[in-house]
Amino acid sequence: MGDKYLQLSEFNLEGNFLGFMGNKPKKIKYLSLAIPSGDVLIKLPKKLRSCLSSSLNIGERINIYGVGKLHRYKGTIKLKAYEVTKISDEQVSHSHADLPTQPSAKIMVCQKAGCIKRGGQGLLSQLEQTLCDRGLLDKVTIEHTSCQKRCSSAPNCILMLGKKKYKKNCPQAIASLLESYFTTRE
Structure with a gap:
């Protein structure tokens, strides 16, 4: 065995x-x-x-x-x-x-079966690819979460910038939000 x-x-x-x-x-x-x-x-x-x-x-x-x-x-x-x-x-x-400072931007991606079946894995790979292309992958924490209780709008992804939450965004929109967030902070 x-x-x-x-x-x-x-x-x-x-x-x-x-x-x-x-x-x-x-x-x-x-x-x-x-x-x-x-x-x-x-x-x-x-x-x-x-x-x-x-x-x-x-x-x-x-x-x-x-x-x-x-x-x-x-x-x-x-x-x-x-x-x-x-x-x-x-x-x-x-x-x-x-020690480097913790990134204040976090992306939470649902990994439950319903979201995965409706394209959650594809969303995650697109998101990582887009962030990598724009050089933002090291500035953001990607967290795999359980059910976010929004199954009707699957696949679910929440972007948290400081204390603000952004829901229902495509990877390109998330990347542009992150770019504008990090340019205003620097």
Whole structure:
């Protein structure tokens, strides 16, 4: 039959330690890490669990090396650490200066079955191609969402520029809105 997990790649994450998680109250199994894109749960091997429980404090800056695996059927990614290191204060100040700012423009594309059947995948590829042609792909975050509750007008795509929402736009209109948004901000 084969394994249900496919090994994706190794990862190197840096963030703030939020605490330990487990199925039972005093049994540590996962480490919770705050990174710029959100909170992440990372499974700890048994060898690391006992030494980390006594040495890490909540809010500390840590660096985690590990392996990411993809569940073949569910499509979820499982992260497992093999090394956890603390980051000193000097390293933290240097790393904050190097981090790029988060893009304030976001495109949310519905990935439910109804939207996919009505051309959602084509919309996504057209959108990526148009943004790439105009050099805007690195300035925008494309997020795959669940149902946006607008199934009658599928395929659904929402463009968020700061606090404004734009709905029912074609890829060329989205690209021109993004160009005008970024030129006014600079």
